[in-house]
Amino acid sequence: MHRYKVPLTVAEIQGDELKNIQIAMEQGMFATSGDYINKFEDLVASYLRNDSCVAALNSGTSCLHMALVMAGIEKGDEVLCQSFTFSASVNPIIYQGAIPVFVDSERDTWNLCPVLLETAIKDRIANGKKPKVMVVVHAYGRPAKMKEILRIVEKYNILLVEDAAAALGSKYFDKTCGTLGDFGVVSFNGNKIITTSAGGVLITKDKKIKKHAVSLATQARELKPHYEYNEVGYNYRMTNIAAAIGVSQMQLLDERLKERKRIYETYKSELGRVAGISFVNEIEEVSSNHWMSCVLCSSKEHREYIRRFLEERGIESRPVWKPLHEQKVYAEYPSYVNGNAKWLFERGLMLPIGPNLTVDDQMFVIDAIKNTRPCSV
Ligand SMILES: Cc1ncc(COP(=O)(O)O)c(C=O)c1O
Numbered sequence: 001m002h003r004y005k006v007p008l009t010v011a012e013i014q015g016d017e018l019k020n021i022q023i024a025m026e027q028g029m030f031a032t033s034g035d036y037i038n039k040f041e042d043l044v045a046s047y048l049r050n051d052s053c054v055a056a057l058n059s060g061t062s063c064l065h066m067a068l069v070m071a072g073i074e075k076g077d078e079v080l081c082q083s084f085t086f087s088a089s090v091n092p093i094i095y096q097g098a099i100p101v102f103v104d105s106e107r108d109t110w111n112l113c114p115v116l117l118e119t120a121i122k123d124r125i126a127n128g129k130k131p132k133v134m135v136v137v138h139a140y141g142r143p144a145k146m147k148e149i150l151r152i153v154e155k156y157n158i159l160l161v162e163d164a165a166a167a168l169g170s171k172y173f174d175k176t177c178g179t180l181g182d183f184g185v186v187s188f189n190g191n192k193i194i195t196t197s198a199g200g201v202l203i204t205k206d207k208k209i210k211k212h213a214v215s216l217a218t219q220a221r222e223l224k225p226h227y228e229y230n231e232v233g234y235n236y237r238m239t240n241i242a243a244a245i246g247v248s249q250m251q252l253l254d255e256r257l258k259e260r261k262r263i264y265e266t267y268k269s270e271l272g273r274v275a276g277i278s279f280v281n282e283i284e285e286v287s288s289n290h291w292m293s294c295v296l297c298s299s300k301e302h303r304e305y306i307r308r309f310l311e312e313r314g315i316e317s318r319p320v321w322k323p324l325h326e327q328k329v330y331a332e333y334p335s336y337v338n339g340n341a342k343w344l345f346e347r348g349l350m351l352p353i354g355p356n357l358t359v360d361d362q363m364f365v366i367d368a369i370k371n372t373r374p375c376s377v
Contacts, residue, residue: 005314006361009292009354011190011197015251020244032218034240036247043250044186044201050179052203053210056238056246057217060165060187060200064135065092066213066236067161067183067202071133073098078124078131080158082112082144083323084341085137089163090324093135101131102325102335108281110320110344111144112136118152120336125156133159138167138177139321140350141193141291142280146172146180161185165200168193169257169289178203188242193256193291194249196242256355260290263353263362267293270366276302277369292350294320300346307349309372315365320348 002010024036037056045054057063073079075097081090083102093100103120106113117134124131134153136144153160164170164178165187171177178184184203188196202213215221220233238246271277276298282288297303303319310317323341324330352365 004316006316006352006357006365007354008316008318008350008352009191010356011195012355013245013248014355015248017245017248020248021241024240024244029240032237032239034243036240036243037238040196040238040243040246040250041201043247047250047253048176048179048184048203050175051205052179052184053205053207054201054203055210055213055217056196056243057200057202057213057236058238058242059088059198059236060163060185060189061088061092062217062234062236063185063187063200063202064088064161064163064165065095066217066234067185068092068096068098068133069216070183070202070204070209070213071159071161073133077133078129080117080120080124080131080134081324082135082137082139082163083325083335083337084110084139084321084344085163085324086165086321087324087327088165089135089137090330100324100330100333102323102330102333102337104323104325104336104338105139105340105344106145106338107340107344108283109142109144109286110139110280110340110348111142112149113338113340114145114148114152116336116338117149121152121156121158123336124334130156131158133161135161135163136181137163137165138170140294141167141170141289143167143170143172143177143286143288150180159183162203164203166192166291167289169253171287173285188246188249193260193289194246194253196238196246196249199238199242199246257289259355260293260353263357264288264290264293266362267295267351267366271295271369274370290353293353294348294350296344296347297349298347303347303349306369306372310365310368313364313368315368316352318350320344320350 160181162181217236325335
């Protein structure tokens with residue numbers, strides 16, 4: 001049971017998940033091999049298109065880590081990372097002993113600022129070290145300015161890891177998010193648009209990279225009767241049980257995308273004219289999966305006033321990400337800052353969304369916000 005009357009988001013099963021789990025169990029395939037893993041990978045790859053090969057791993061975080069391993073990131077390397085994101089975008093850089101270099105956002109998409117990105121690259125080069133990889137994020141499912149970002153990373157010969165953890169179903173022009181960089185990552189954890197309970201996929205266009213990633217993710221054990229290793233591996237592969245859930249959830253994806261869009265548009269039409277509340281500008285050529293419905297309040301005090309007002313009525317909402325360069329744990333690392341991520345953090349609020357949000361629940365949230373008085377804060 002959830003402690004909120006209206007929670008932010010709750011995972012829901014609707015399809016054949018239990019039946020698939022039972023089949024996998026009856027086949028004795030609980031662990032990291034089995035037909036559901038291959039089937040899930042095929043379903044995701046054909047959904048993503050754009051020549052994608054996908055490796056199913058046990059989390060989006062392990063996929064990000066594996067992307068850096070595949071990109072050859074080693075101790076002391078510099079890796080650029082969007083600052084306005086969840087901690088999992090940066091932690092794998094630190095697991096590798098590399099140095100994250102944070103770059104701030106722009107306000108159109110809330111994602112990586114291309115102008116600041118180029119400034120950061122030039123400055124790192126002037127300091128004597130060219131970053132090897134850039135981790136860009138499609139925050140809350142909204143695509144980053146990929147055309148500009150790709151132009152810059154190609155110019156400086158920097159590999160691009162696309163953290164599309166929350167962006168399954170988002171599109172940038174005619175391409176699906178996660179398929180535009182050298183490596184892409186999608187998460188299927190419990191709060192995502194569809195779930196495998198926990199899990200993720202690493203996306204590449206190179207079959208050999210996929211094969212290598214799968215081998216490393218299964219302890220790098222060689223195909224020999226005895227235990228033989230030529231590399232240091234990881235225990236990162238998705239289980240057949242998780243994939244069995246994923247195969248069923250993939251059938252729900254189109255419906256979930258429609259639902260999220262409807263919920264977001266209802267918030268926008270009902271709250272768009274409320275004093276002090278605004279929404280991000282939508283750009284015609286890109287489409288967000290609306291993983292989260294976020295609003296911008298007029299100030300930090302206004303955001304906290306609304307959040308507490310909702311909390312008192314049993315409605316869960318949450319401030320958007322605090323920029324990583326502002327977090328104590330990452331304070332020692334270099335950052336290129338224009339103030340936008342901080343500005344967003346102070347004003348942004350995520351509202352309840354998800355398959356279990358009824359029309360009545362959403363109207364309850366909307367009415368509560370309409371009843372707040374921004375002028376008094
Ligand atoms: C932007 C971003 N990157 C990475 C992750 C990590 O994914 P996972 O929870 O599957 O490890 C998340 C998870 O929410 C995320 O939002």
